[in-house]
Amino acid sequence: MTLIRSMLVVFPQIKVGEDILKFRSFINHQLNRENDLFHNHAEQKNSVIYRYPRIHYRNINGVAAIFGIKEGYTALNELLSEKLDKFPPKFQQFVRNENRTSLALIDTIQTYQLNHWLALNLTKNKDGSTLNREEIFEELNTIDKKKEMLRSILVAQLLGFCREMSVELPQGGISVEILTFNSTGKHKIVSETGTAFFTGFKTTYRSNLLLPDYVAFGKAVSKGYGWQTLIK
Template sequence: MDLNVCKLELLNIKMKKRDSEKIRGYLGNKYEKMDILHNHKDDKFIYRYPKVQYKIIDEKAIILGIEEGANIVTNIGINDDKLIIEDKSINTFEKKISINKCDFGVSDDYVTYEFLTPWIALNQKNINNYNNGNDMEKEEILQRILIGNIISMSKGFNYTVDNKIKCWLNLQSTYANIKGLKHVGFVGEFKVNFNIPDYFGLGKNVSKGFGTIKKK
């Protein structure tokens, strides 16, 4: 299937990794009624694949809008010329807006991706099994989680995965700081028989830029 995707890049400012959450906070507060920008309703978190994602890649801020999020991000790119972060106003006049239809779904061939930001795969339920496993068991756990992430993402787009997903991993563990807490993350490459558009996120904290992938 094809997905409508808008990538908004802010070109004139250098930003730190943690600024993705601050951009999300600013736009979420400014457009509070648009829950697609912040995934909260009545102070409760909405569990769904985020269709607006905020990322810092190589010090550049990127806002990704998918499907109904694409028009919203396009309008933000056209109409918003500043960010306010920590009471500091930042001009964002210089920007690039890219709007595309992107292929999504099971592929006949294997596609190689790399993680541009750490993939937060583990949670409280599976981290003990991972830590206590041998190398083969750890890889099998991560393979299952990655496939599960892809299936969950597919449900967010009402796409039915009708073929078996297979993947190969070449990952290294790292640490990621999320709200002042250290989390185990993974970087590196993986192959999977599935088309995923560039800059989509997998795993936990996708809306804040974690698990961002790109085709090799």
Template sequence: MILHTLTLTFDTSRPVHGSAPELREYFARKFAEYTELHRQEDETFIHRYPVVQSKIIKDFPTVIGINEGAVFLKELADESREIQVGPDTYRIAEHDISIRDEEFGLSDTSHSYEFATPWLALTQENYKRFYKLTGKPARDEFVQKILVDTILSLSKSLDYDVTAPVTCDTNLHFQKDRLKGVSVMTFTGKFQVNFLIPDYLGIGKSVSLGYGAVRRIYRGIRKG
């Protein structure tokens, strides 16, 4: 399956201090007529995958559009001269636009990825189950199953039919975080999977708020 993607990175006049949710809120206010910015995934993550996702990558405000979202982002790039992240306003020195047609789906070989932003993987129920597990092997197996389920759910939301087993291996580390005042667990690190995922596509929960952006690693060196 081919996904049409547009990645828009803003080079601002000074370093950005703020969060991806604040960046998304700014675009939602400024471009209220574009419904793509207001479309968020529900708790089941099925059939509600956001076509526009805001992220902060290495202090650079970044927005990725998928399919119809890519068309919207081109218009956004032409109109934006400054952005607001939280209480601060930043002048845009230039835009970096990357437009690609990229493969998404099963692969005959395994590919390596890393999380460019923390992966929000666990529901409250799975959060409790994870903590009850003892030993790294049991926790790794549990997280690997969730990762596979997440990829299957993403595939369904994009109308991609997975016709063979998805297998993965992970080297992840968990940490506590807060989302909208609620304590959550997120994961960072690397994983391998027999699946092609475009760079900076978000997987898991709250991807429209910047979580779960993946980036492919080529021979031990990440791309981009």
């Protein structure tokens, strides 16, 4: 059994719009970009560290929030306890929600809600050509086929997340069922490789995998997309 520590910190006096990047940039400016967990870039210019981000920046009901998991939990806790005096007074008021979660398959079924999940990111075929999931998804002519495509993508993302957290699940043991999905429109994502637009989904699903609350999946999770909550 592996216990994963995570933390969501909400700053009720810091208003944030859709552009999470400005909030993220401000945090890293205050920290002099000294910890790559907060920006996910290597020392070389425009060099991204390819890993599941340990720090995520969020818009929670219009106010700023930061989520930290595993090493990100430790870094975020250090920011709150030792470095917050570098920040403007509005940052001194915050609400912290800490969790320790056993990342494992369980006997009961959990229901989760994904918010602005960017599931249909571009990927590569074995021959190196680009696979456009957005186009494939639009061409599917039934809800069941669309659900199955989203389900298979989510399973791969959940398994990848578990591997990043050093948790190996039994082969074929994970169960995932997409219950509902609704488009939240096209979302503009700015990255080192350019600007692109991806369809977001508000999605509910069931799984026998116990997951930390507020964890995120899909593209651009560090920029406020794809975070989920447990539906009780």
